[in-house]
Amino acid sequence: MSEVNGVKLPxxxxxxxxxxxxxxxxxxxxxxxxxxxxxxELDRLKFSHHAQARLESRNIQLSDQDVKQIADxxxxxxxxxxxxxxxxxxxxxxxxxxxxxxxxxxxxxxxxNQNVFTNIDSAVLINK
Numbered sequence: 659m660s661e662v663n664g665v666k667l668p669x670x671x672x673x674x675x676x677x678x679x680x681x682x683x684x685x686x687x688x689x690x691x692x693x694x695x696x697x698x699e700l701d702r703l704k705f706s707h708h709a710q711a712r713l714e715s716r717n718i719q720l721s722d723q724d725v726k727q728i729a730d731x732x733x734x735x736x737x738x739x740x741x742x743x744x745x746x747x748x749x750x751x752x753x754x755x756x757x758x759x760x761x762x763x764x765x766x767x768x769x770x771n772q773n774v775f776t777n778i779d780s781a782v783l784i785n786k
Contacts, residue, residue: 740780
């Protein structure tokens with residue numbers, strides 16, 4: 659029997675037990691509960707790997723304010739019951755999965771010509 663963090667295991671994990679010993683405790687920020695931290699992470703706007711690659715390859719730079727405006731647009735779409743939304747801001751189009759709060763792809767003005775967006779049920783225009 660092996661022991662990890664004071665617990666006796668009837669088996670030895672494939673990678674051994676050395677990597678499991680002394681794992682650091684995850685601490686929540688002072689004044690916040692685990693529930694608050696979890697809700698914050700779930701509410702945070704995320705970018706899929708594909709969207710991150712499109713932003714980088716098309717040299718689309720987003721400020722914190724831009725991300726907040728997209729997140730606010732996703733909130734608006736969610737309140738209307740949208741599932742997948744097209745968000746247009748500053749000549750850039752974002753396809754967003756509203757339920758998961760995840761930007762799926764991004765297309766800039768140069769690549770918008772003759773593009774067809776399918777599988778969306780709403781659109782939000784940001785005029786700021």
